[in-house]
Amino acid sequence: MGQAGVNTVALAIFSWDRIQPTEDRWDFGWLDRIIDKLGNAGIVVDLASATATAPLWLYESHPEVLPRDKYGHPVNAGSRQSWSPTSPVFKEYALTLCRKLAERYGTNPYVTAWHMGNEYGWNNRYDYSDNALNAFRLWCERKYGTIGALNQAWGTTFWGQEMNSFDEVLIPRFMGADSMVNPGQKLDFERFGNDMLLDFYKAERDAIAEICPDKPFTTNFMVSTDQCVMNYAKWADEVDFVSNDHYFHEGESHLDELACSDALMDSLALGKPWYVMEHSTSAVQWKPLNTRKRAGELMRDSLAHLAMGSDAICYFQWRQSKAGAEKWHSSMVPHAGPDSQIFRDVCELGADLNKLADEGLLSTKLVKSKVAVVFDYESQWATEHTATPTQEVRHWTEPLAWFRALADNGLTADVVPVRGPWDEYEAVVLPSLTILSEETTRRVREYVANGGKLFVTYYTGLVDDKDHVWLGGYPGSIRDVVGVRVEEFAPMGNDFPGAMDHLDLDNGTVAHDFADVITSVADTAHVVASFKADKWTGFDGAPAITVNDFGDGKAAYVGARLGREGLAKSLPVLLEELGIETSAEDDRGEVLRVERADETGENHFVFLFNRTHDVAVVDVEGEPLVASLAQVNESERTAAIQ
Numbered sequence: 001m002g003q004a005g006v007n008t009v010a011l012a013i014f015s016w017d018r019i020q021p022t023e024d025r026w027d028f029g030w031l032d033r034i035i036d037k038l039g040n041a042g043i044v045v046d047l048a049s050a051t052a053t054a055p056l057w058l059y060e061s062h063p064e065v066l067p068r069d070k071y072g073h074p075v076n077a078g079s080r081q082s083w084s085p086t087s088p089v090f091k092e093y094a095l096t097l098c099r100k101l102a103e104r105y106g107t108n109p110y111v112t113a114w115h116m117g118n119e120y121g122w123n124n125r126y127d128y129s130d131n132a133l134n135a136f137r138l139w140c141e142r143k144y145g146t147i148g149a150l151n152q153a154w155g156t157t158f159w160g161q162e163m164n165s166f167d168e169v170l171i172p173r174f175m176g177a178d179s180m181v182n183p184g185q186k187l188d189f190e191r192f193g194n195d196m197l198l199d200f201y202k203a204e205r206d207a208i209a210e211i212c213p214d215k216p217f218t219t220n221f222m223v224s225t226d227q228c229v230m231n232y233a234k235w236a237d238e239v240d241f242v243s244n245d246h247y248f249h250e251g252e253s254h255l256d257e258l259a260c261s262d263a264l265m266d267s268l269a270l271g272k273p274w275y276v277m278e279h280s281t282s283a284v285q286w287k288p289l290n291t292r293k294r295a296g297e298l299m300r301d302s303l304a305h306l307a308m309g310s311d312a313i314c315y316f317q318w319r320q321s322k323a324g325a326e327k328w329h330s331s332m333v334p335h336a337g338p339d340s341q342i343f344r345d346v347c348e349l350g351a352d353l354n355k356l357a358d359e360g361l362l363s364t365k366l367v368k369s370k371v372a373v374v375f376d377y378e379s380q381w382a383t384e385h386t387a388t389p390t391q392e393v394r395h396w397t398e399p400l401a402w403f404r405a406l407a408d409n410g411l412t413a414d415v416v417p418v419r420g421p422w423d424e425y426e427a428v429v430l431p432s433l434t435i436l437s438e439e440t441t442r443r444v445r446e447y448v449a450n451g452g453k454l455f456v457t458y459y460t461g462l463v464d465d466k467d468h469v470w471l472g473g474y475p476g477s478i479r480d481v482v483g484v485r486v487e488e489f490a491p492m493g494n495d496f497p498g499a500m501d502h503l504d505l506d507n508g509t510v511a512h513d514f515a516d517v518i519t520s521v522a523d524t525a526h527v528v529a530s531f532k533a534d535k536w537t538g539f540d541g542a543p544a545i546t547v548n549d550f551g552d553g554k555a556a557y558v559g560a561r562l563g564r565e566g567l568a569k570s571l572p573v574l575l576e577e578l579g580i581e582t583s584a585e586d587d588r589g590e591v592l593r594v595e596r597a598d599e600t601g602e603n604h605f606v607f608l609f610n611r612t613h614d615v616a617v618v619d620v621e622g623e624p625l626v627a628s629l630a631q632v633n634e635s636e637r638t639a640a641i642q
Contacts (some may be wrong), residue, residue, distance in 0.1 A: 001043060001318070004343070005350020009038055010277065010314065013048040013118045016097060017140035028104050046218070047111045049101065049204050051094045052118035053080050058093055066112035066239055067127035070174045071106030076294060079325075081123035085200040085534060086135040094200075098207040106212030115277075116204050116219040120197045122503030123227045127171050127193070128131035130580040138191045141166045149345075153466045183467045185580040190381040207547040209248045214625060216240035220277040222261040223268070224261050225248070225400040231377040233265070236268040243275035245283055245316070246258070250291040253404070254363065255611055258301060259592060262308030263415040264375055266366050273362075275303045275312040282330035290328065296642065299352075299628040301357060304494070306356070307607035315346075344428045352626040359625055360603040364596040370580065371406060373427040373550045374397050376418040379434040383459070390491035392513045393561065398431035401484050405567035407611065409575065412594055412635055427453040427580050430460050437465035441477040448481050449551030451539035456482050457558045458489075458516050483525030483548025483555040488517040490539070503560065504532045505544050509569050511560035518543045518559050524550065527571060531560075540609055545570060547577045552580050552606035590616045591641065609639040617641075 001009075012019070020026055035045050059066065059077040066074040067084040075082055083090045089377060105111045131481065144150040147163055156162045161182060163169060172181040172189055205217045221232050236242050244265050248256040248582045265274060281298050283290040293301070302313045320331035332346045348580045379395040399415060406429075416422040423443050437442070441461075448454050461475030470476020474486040491514055494501045503511040507529040517538075521527060525548035533539040546557045556574045558567070568589075575582055583593075592609040605625075610616045620639045624632045629642040 002041060003338075003642070004346050004352055006043055006046050007319075007330075008046060008112075008312065008314065009318070010046045010115050011035070011038075011048065012050050013115065014048040014050070014053050015048070017310040018048055019100075020055060020097065021062065022057055023081070023443075026100060029457075035105070035108060035110050039189040040378060043110075045110050045111040046099065047105055048115040048119060049094075049098050049208065051097060051116075053092070054083055054093070056225075058090075062093075064131075066129075067124045067132070068129040070126070070128050072128065072173065076172075079123055080118070081121075083123060083124060084127045084129050084131050085196045086129070091200065091203060092137075095203060098204050099211060100412050102208040102211035106208075106215075110516055112215060113241075114205070114208055114215055114217045116208075116217060116596075118203050119220055119222050121193070122222070125193055125197070125229050126189075127170055128195075132196070133171050135168045135196060136171050136189065136192050137166045138196065140169050140188065145187075153260075154182055155468070156182070156359075165183065166451070166475055174421050177554065181385070181389070183382070184384050186385060187378070187382055187467050191378070193230070194234065196492075197230070197314045197383060198235055198238065201235075205238070214397060217276075218243045218275065221247045221265070221268070223277055225257055225264075225608065227395050228377050228380040228396060232268055233377065233419050236270060241272055241274055241279035245278035246276060246305070247280055248293070250287075253400070254284055254297070255300070255304060255592065255609060256404045257400060258304055259308055259407075259412070259594070259609075260400050260415055262310065263373075263403065263413065264417070266464070267414060267416045268311035268419050269309065271365070274309065275310040275314060276310045277314050277531045278316040279305065280330050281315055281332055281334075281346065283328070284330070285326055285328035292330075296629040298342065299349055300566045302349050303352070303607065303626070303628065304592075304594075304609055306361070307596065307605075307609075308351070309596070310363055312380055313349070327515075334518075337542045348628075352628075355626060356605075359605075360598070361596065361605055363598045363606060364603050364618075366414075367595040367597050368425075369412055370426040370432060371404050371411055371413040372416045372430065373406075373413045373429045373431060373571070374418050374420040374422050374428070374433060375399050375415050375433060376433050378465070379418075379432070382434045382463065383432070389489045390493075390514060392491070392493060395432045395434060395459075398457055398459075398561075399568055400561075401564045402429050402431050404564040405571055408564070408568035409571045411580075412592060423447040423452065428577065429455040429457075430454075431457050432459040434459055434462050434465075435465055435467070436461040436470070436477050438477075444478055445481055448553035448555050451552040453553060453580060454481070454555040454576075455558065455574070456555060458514055458560055473519075479552050480522070481548070482546070482555045483518075483522035483550070484518050484543065484546055484557050484559070485517040485520045486559065487519045490515045490517055500537055501545075502605075503537070503539055503562070505529045505562075505566075506532050507545070507570055507573070509562050509566035511544070514561045515539070515544070516559035518546075521546055522548060524548055528556070528577065529570065545574070547574070590614075608639065608641060615640050615642055 002369045065087040138538045147586040180187050218239050223244045282293045317331045320335050323326040334342050383394045492500050525546045527543045529545040531539040531544050548555045594607045618642050631640045
């Protein structure tokens with residue numbers, strides 16, 4: 001570890017069974033020895049509450065702590081998180097463990113942070129037990145106050161679902177293979193599940209804080225662009241520093257997806273330092289095809305996380321497991337041992353991280369972009385319902401497509417949760433933001449009226465936060481802001497012979513999966529691109545992309561799913577229309593440029609990452625500090641990046 005430059009270790013995450021081998025016996029001796037050994041070597045410990053898995057004796061004594069699936073079957077022990085967050089019995093045992101750990105290690109100088117649980121919701125995000133049912137009823141009563149308000153919110157007059165009291169409230173258990181869950185009920189059950197696990201985290205945190213209040217608390221999020229298991233915008237308020245487990249997406253989106261996820265993480269950090277708590281040196285073991293990282297990607301990914309704002313680069317795992325479910329998951333010391341390329345890269349990375357720390361990187365933050373792409377967990381949950389205009393459209397894909405298309409045009413965007421300060425940016429993208437609450441609607445209207453520059457896409461503003469449709473045409477509450485009125489949707493695909501599977505636009509792009517039927521355009525708006533299609537489709541000449549003047553600002557509307565390529569091709573005109581300046585460099589789009597700086601400007605770091613499979617030659621300024629798979633020509637002030 002010293003050779004690799006390791007200076008922090010997350011410890012005891014799955015160790016409850018060793019700490020408490022039986023209900024009446026505790027064993028801390030082994031943990032004492034490991035913490036002391038690390039501390040004496042100059043390595044601090046992020047100590048887990050160890051509640052991610054319970055010992056088997058607890059399940060045998062109290063099978064009622066097991067969660068249940070929607071069919072009523074118990075989620076049996078043997079994996080991780082086989083416990084119900086609403087079980088009072090489990091909570092009692094878990095909090096006893098937390099207090100024991102705090103009493104033992106609260107004053108230990110080598111324990112510098114508390115790591116609560118592990119990836120909350122990985123296996124128990126959806127619990128359909130009676131404990132969950134009772135907790136959901138109480139949650140609904142706190143939220144709505146009266147059963148009449150709940151009936152109105154869920155639209156229970158449809159299909160005769162009206163309830164007379166909160167005792168009649170149900171959770172969406174299995175109702176038949178072809179049955180559709182009440183969408184309001186489903187959305188609230190998603191919110192409830194998030195809140196129950198967050199409450200469990202807070203209970204663990206508070207139990208330790210009562211004994212050990214002076215050390216920071218975190219838990220590892222699971223933020224990727226396609227990972228919406230929790231509403232991490234709510235969780236971010238409850239941790240002292242956010243940390244994330246991020247595992248790479250194979251293929252050509254690898255770097256961009258990482259940067260997009262980290263842009264969201266940096267927003268969730270609320271201006272504070274944050275950790276990459278887990279990522280991989282190479283392959284994982286839980287995908288159908290577990291691709292290894294290619295030459296240089298171990299270094300590249302780690303430095304990209306660092307560039308995007310992280311102040312800690314941690315891996316799962318230190319030494320590759322010899323046995324168990326994750327034995328094929330890569331590590332810092334692989335099965336091949338330290339005489340391996342992976343370990344040599346790890347050591348090189350450790351040296352680079354130390355150098356950057358010595359140069360003052362830790363005093364800096366990610367430099368704010370001029371563009372914010374808005375991300376909304378609840379819009380993703382709403383689009384996951386089985387009764388929607390199309391099952392091919394989900395919210396999460398569009399923020400990533402916009403992030404990549406903006407990067408293709410020389411802009412590295414920030415990604416901001418819908419409850420975050422997106423309205424402080426020069427330009428904002430609302431990408432398939434299906435839910436627009438009254439509060440978000442107000443913010444959108446004020447933002448554009450006061451001079452903001454807004455991009456809005458199809459599938460935005462269809463419903464409010466109760467999942468009720470905004471009436472009068474889409475996008476309901478902001479029709480006048482974007483200057484268009486949509487009457488119907490045109491999902492596309494090849495589900496049956498003769499189906500429309502795409503639409504061409506007259507700007508050379510192609511729409512797939514989804515298009516809006518825009519029936520009117522305001523006098524204050526003009527059409528930037530139209531559809532080109534056979535007359536039988538009804539789309540020939542119909543508006544596809546528009547720009548509207550609203551107050552002192554402008555709003556562009558993209559009424560079809562164009563994908564990263566179509567957006568990238570459409571953006572130059574839209575950026576010019578909205579008055580957003582971009583880089584004019586010849587290498588625009590080939591290189592991801594990221595900057596970190598402190599408030600004084602004294603420390604300013606520029607990171608350059610090649611987004612292509614070809615060598616990119618770029619101009620460089622300042623002093624080159626670290627380079628991986630790059631040749632820096634000092635005399636010509638250029639760098640060739642592989």
